[in-house]
Amino acid sequence: MAEGEEPMLVDGTTGDWPGRWDHVKKFLERAGPFTHPDFEPSTESLQFLLDVCKILVIGAGGLGCELLKDLALSGFRHIHIVDMDTIDVSNLNRQFLFRPKDVGRPKAEVAADFINRRIPGCRVIPHFKKIQDLDETFYRQFHIVVCGLDSVVARRWINGMLLSLLVYEDSVLDTSSVIPLIDGGTEGFKGNARVILPGMTACIDCTLELYPPQINFPMCTIASMPRLPEHCIEYVRILQWPKDKPFGDGVALDGDDPRHIQWVFHKSLERAAQFNITGVTYRLTQGVVKRIIPAVASTNAVIAAACTTEVFKIASSAYSGLNNYLVFNDVDGLYTYTFEAERKENCSACSQIPQDLHFSPSTKLQDVLNYLTDSASLQIKSPAITTTLDGKNKTLYLQTVASIEERTRPNLSKSLQELGLVNGQELAVADVTTPQTLLFKLIFTS
């Protein structure tokens, strides 16, 4: 064999061919001046990536498709992907693993199939499910989790799940229980990528202020003084649809049904005409009803690539990872900004410190609920509050099960004192934003 030639790899199952991993090997088999202190050049690292390392990709959309490709071509072969959605025509401008014939099929399955066929040896396993439908034992098997989600609620949930897997021995974190979370997000020409080491670095909830809650138009504007075409559309969506029931009793507005959008469009035009407002179009109508966020392939490509580079660094120790937040914007030239997001001392998700709630005993439970949902740092969606009274577990209020909601609704107008709560009372709050319950301590003010 001539010097420098790579040996022929004959492997039927993996279908490897000479030179296949040359681009990757240079970073695994060679020493370098910028490598991570833990890095040891070796020919075994590639085998670890190919045969052992297990990656979970959450979301098979704009970012997910890119992530699968990037991971597969970086040597990762054991990949699971979770996505609860099916393919829509509007996905095709960027979700390149899907074709017009795939419309209607589950994203995770079509994506996995495409990658497995295009990249020999790669085994992507799809899960056509909500992330909440999978449990601890599922998530625990992965070395690294990468997210390409379009929802803050989902991000917080997976963040909470990985935090719940952390093992502490005598209050000291067992670092082998840490599963790194790489999170990517995009919107039009803007994007960000962050690296989270649960229990060690800033988590999603530590920086919740970076995701301000969506501001809706005030109801009085929508109901009686519209000024913009958007106000007219929201009027039809929120007020007129439930009244007119255009497609039958109990039929909810489906943003994906063109007939529904047509109806909203025409009614919005009527409303706009009443107020001499111009600018209602079909495209605007759909955008407002579905809360559409513009998207292109290029931004997703950039952010997914940055995320995968970080996955590679962590899996191989080849370099020190991003520390820990990258922002990208290519509206005017190309702009990136990298900074270290800091942990919040009293983060409701990762600080393990029960949050204090300061209320007077005469405060109504409803007001406590409002605080939990309105607080910028908590942003709880629909809190279910339980506590221990007289040694027994009692649900104070729960919204998500109709019968329990009805039963506990009277509690909302009762004061904390009337409900039998005392100073120092521990309240457990459950919510869609986290798989764990949040613990709060009630501190009475005078």
Add this chain to the structure above:
Amino acid sequence: MAEQKTNKEQRYDRQLRLWGDHGQEALENAHICLINCCATGTEILKNLILPGIGAFTIVDGHKVNGEDVGNNFFLSSDSIGKNRAQAATEFLQELNSDVSGNFVEESPEKLLENDPEFFHRFALVIGVQLPESVCLRLGAELWNARVPFLVCRTYGLVGYMRLVVKEHTVVESHPDNALEDLRLDQPFTELKNHFASYNLDNMEKRDHSHTPWIIVVAKYLEKWYNEHDVQLPKNYKEKEAFRQLIRGGIRTNESGAPEEEENFDEAIKNVNTALNATKISSAVEDIFNSEQCENITSQTPVFWLMVRGVRDFVRNEGNGLLPLRGKIPDMIADSDKFINLQNVYREKALQDAAVVSKHIQTHLQNVGKPPECVSENDIRLFCKNAAFLRVVRCRSLAEEFSTDTFYKDTITSSMDNPDSEMVLYLMLRSVDRFYQQHSRYPGVYNYQVEEDISKLKVCVNSLLQELGLSVSVKDDYIHEFCRYGAAEPHTVAAFLGGAAAQEAIKIITHQFVPFNNTFIYNAMAQTSATFQL
């Protein structure tokens, strides 16, 4: 036919919301050329094919090898030994049937020798992983033909892009945070009259709290002028006093407590920006002072005709101000008051645009061109965006590389920080020297890494010497670039693929602003920088 049209609208919906139907049309009429469909190349193309570029032509004389297939999504092991351009075109074409894909099995060097005009037909040429000499020759050809040229390269964990376009004009730059054009400091007659039609003191409670804040500010400004010699509140102290004046106007209830008047709150909040003097930015002034605006001929492109029309307006009817933008932000108000106010701005904007149009027509006549050359819609769009016009002029590669005209100061001052991305630029120039000398890149094979370090260092030093640069390049970077072995890791190729594709879309659609002119991405640190070289 209608079925297909609907599908395109649905398919491209998410991007139409960014660049509109006219942007999409420009994209679909464009034919671009990619030289070298290595991983970086195919990733760039993918991000142009998905949004529906009209056509692409790949120029690549290479045959596919095992390494190629390892990092390229658009090749398979079956492609090994075949022509790379053909193999990649097949896989890429499959992404979008609206797009027309072509390939030429030829090296760019050969084409430059035998048929340089081949490249003139393209809206943009993208050259990937090109050796320096080919880059410079191709750059010269495209510069003379006025064809935009985007150079891209992935080298280990470094990404590099260089945009070469003599003059690129942008009407729709879509700035992220634009100041409003409200003219509170210099209200035009119709606006003054509109303000005069309001008497806040006499209003019913409901009207008072649903009057647009613009009108509130205008009314209180009148009061202020009476007491302050018709001077705008200028500094913090005066603005604070002005806010107090407005605050004093909030109606009170029977017990003397202030009512909730959100429109007054908005007025107070907006005092900071609403009273800024309306003026033309220096960027736009520069555009007005450009040679192309000054000398209108029959060759003058539409953009410059419109610039001249606006400039004529500014210097005459506009009294030093641009045509009115015509948009106002949403604000708490009842529908009628808001719509009426909005219409005052809209109508004035249309009037101003009509005057601009007259000026443009005069110029067209003077150079013997028909009025249809510039459409009314284009003029209105131009006027709306007059404050945000941008002209990007990139230097040629010849200017960047010549020892007479290279930007020594830019390089030297960047290197004040020895870990600046500028060092990566110098390393890329150095490995190109290495390639010229040794017909290979450093450290491609494991056994070469060590011995190439000193050879590469010689190249670095000769480069620095030739350019008279007294900067120091840390040995670590020389070692690192040998370690790279000219590898093209997929994730760096993919990052560049996204970045470059969007710059290409900017060039083609003339929307959003391209970078000027050198972009370096450092995947180790996840940082980037743009230099003008």
